[in-house]
Amino acid sequence: MPDTNSAARHDLGSLGAQIRGRTLLPGDDGFEEACSGWLLTVRHRPAAVVVAADADDVAAAVRFAARTGRPVAVQSTGHGASVPADGAVFVATGELRELSVDPRARTARIGAGLRWDEVLGAAAEHGLAPLCGSSGHVGVMGYLTGGGLPLACRAYGFAADHVRSLDLVTADGRLRTVSPSEEPDLFWAVRGGKSNFGVVVAAEIELLPLTTVYGGELHYPGEDPGHAAHVLRSYLAWTEEQPEEMSSSVTLVRFPDAPQLPEEFRGRSLLQVRVLCTGGEEQGARLVEPLRALGPGKDTCGPMPYAQITEIYQDPKNPVTAHLRGALLRELDDEAVKELVSFVDPSAPGGPFPGIELRHLGGALNRPPRRPHAVSTQGAAFHLWMRLPAPAGQADTARKAADEVLERLRRWDTGATLPGFLFDHDSAPERVRRAYTEANHRRLAALKATYDPDRLFRINHTIAPA
Template sequence: MPETPTGTWAGRVRDDDRAGAFTNDLVTLGARVRGRTLYPGDEGFAESCSGWLLTVEHRPAVVVEAADAGDVATAVRFAADTGRPVAVQSTGHGASVPADGAVFIATGRLRELSVDPRAGTARIGAGLRWGEVLAATAEHGLVPLCGSSDQVGVMGYLTGGGLPLACRTYGFAAGHVRSLDLVTADGRLRTVSPTREPDLFWAVRGGKSNFGVVVAAEIELLPLRTVYGGELHFPVEDAGRAAHVLGSYLAWAKEQPEEMSSSVTLMRFPDAPQVPEEFRGRSLVLVRVVCMGDEERGRRLVEPLRALGPGKDTCRAMPYPEIAGIYQDPKNPVMVHLRSALTYELDEEAVAELVSFIDPAAPGGPFPGIELRHLGGALDRPPARPHAVSTQGAAFHLWLRMPAPPERADAVRGTADEVLRRLRRWDTGAQLPGFQFDHDSAPDRVGRAYAEETYRRLAALKAVHDPDHLFRINHTIPPAPAEGIA
């Protein structure tokens, strides 16, 4: 049975005349959806709108835990009727803007999952994480183009473009989406594909949640069982060793075929009791690899990195689902500051700048984690199903992840600013839409995620499909009508 407000909130609705028509509408909303509706003060309200990224806090007017696509449509129509923005969240890995006063749609209960082994496809509900999809598809010898964490929600990943671990071989995951079911600002459930509303299909894959609430997706799967991959740890005692490893990696990466995708991460840990003893006060260079060739091919390609003398080497042939553990991304909610950039090729001067941040001889902090993901390959070719995301010709994706407890938030942001300032010479000025967070949520910065022509087209399509800007609790693209878009 549909749930209606109870307890303290119901009392407030009855007793507070200032709440007026909106609170009466809230009661009506609760009676019209199959899932739960939660209100400020209700048990479970805070948990339902929390997520993986704890640095963004939400204070919505109401949370709708949607039981099906019909609930999503009802919540969107309610938001439009009451003049409230819509926020949507599954896992909260991509949180960017506080959903204050919004109608917050939690999609975690949309758990449809079916695999068609003959067609090599999967149909996935918006509440699923990649780990669940990997488990269901791998038993058929089929796998999706997932990213570095199996805890990330499928829809936020796909609508942000999806940078898979095998990105140089297969390009963006968005190019392997066959169709999407989404609820648009008019409250309609639509299925979009290359033949059904192709402009909207193009926009949603890269335009994030600016065009509607995606409730399900049909994606292509790859016929794979194993992959060669892993991590090489290089403890560095001084800046010279760090520069040698980083410079050698960059030279190696330039020579790699498309079947090899990789990244390098620079880390320096404080000498603090909360840090595991094996890392306390130490600096590391970590190289991660994912090779789509066989084991012999993978071993041969990685051999120049092994010649650098890693302290730890986990590279091996592994079942494909295990690649989601290579990066060891945190599974539990975290309070971190996240920043990103796209860079040109990096030279010796860039190496020196990067290494300076993990120099063990430097007194005190800062302690940023700096990752460089090698791009190029299939990412630079037009996808078979065009979408709104591209690397804009960049050579590397730079990704900063820094613990940011409230008492250190300003210092952490200052450190991130300093890293990006000192690397500005190699910064293309662009970003990827799936890696824009609170710092990059303003429209003038959101535009960096797209080529100029792409952004104009997205803004024009926004004016067609969401002219009242209902979907703005995100890295927002304001509607801007343009001649020729219908």
């Protein structure tokens, strides 16, 4: 009988002859490392890994996958890992490192292997700034194709609003440049449709003339439910009065009494308010004053270089095993405050529930973008975001904790979410639908049928072809 495993390995090995970069098969040195990433909750077992050296490598990998009936998976940093890439041709884009800034046009051209901290640094040399999120270690392309919720979201809207063009390889193996004037439907779909329509290898984005902002964090003790409710209620009232220049969030944290934590956090409950004002030092200080009047135990707010804004959140840089969940919420009333505070009350049963973040929305997010895309807050007032540790053997515990939070907040849940905050729990079609308006989802499904009818790009939050 023929050795089918040997034949399959020979078939995959032939891919290497078409690739300038590296082609790795299971068992090869570097294979496990190449298909790992920041989020360790999802484990990949692809048939082959293509560490692409350029866009031609990506196109060759896509053509090979289509010819041999294998799906395509794509990853830069692995922050958005969602579906195991078992049996796939896994395209690692980390070596696509093109980066150039045009200070006169206020634009940057960015390769798919770059992280935001690299773009922040390059833009800052020219007094310019990209719209990034809370972590400088997140890959640029996954963030942009998910829409991108920036720290300065109320002032400037989604990062997808500020994308000028994208270079991507579609299911037919073609390298296309899409923009408002070139294949505008595909340009619309990729910004929000994530990896459903191809592998993005480069982007051109707008940069902002921002060098300094007013930002930082304020910490309040949360062990006393009455005091915690007062702080949270005051924060929510404060957000209603803020101009678009002020973006902010509040995170409710209940730390376990664990020896690996710094002593100042062990067994503690905290409310962490983070702010970012693009209107200058004087305005920022004036707007933050009511929060200071609440008596924070820690206050780092002040003028800071824009290039350092990701330090406000101090997101983990090393790989994590965590359960991640997002939701879009309506305006929150006193009953919502009581429910939220109960999650950090040390005397309450259940938990702990670390990292329940509420990001204030509105402002520019509610206005139609100049370059329409598939992302929308769907009228929500806050984005809820949870990151719950899920070490080996505790994944079910983390999922149940997240389920409990959302169940108890059901009255304020819009039923929608953002495509950039879909993870492994959200891979079912009905959950993917929640990330889009009904009209946008229909349009995405129709475009999926046009550009990827055979679902070559399905190792993701799949939008089924219409």
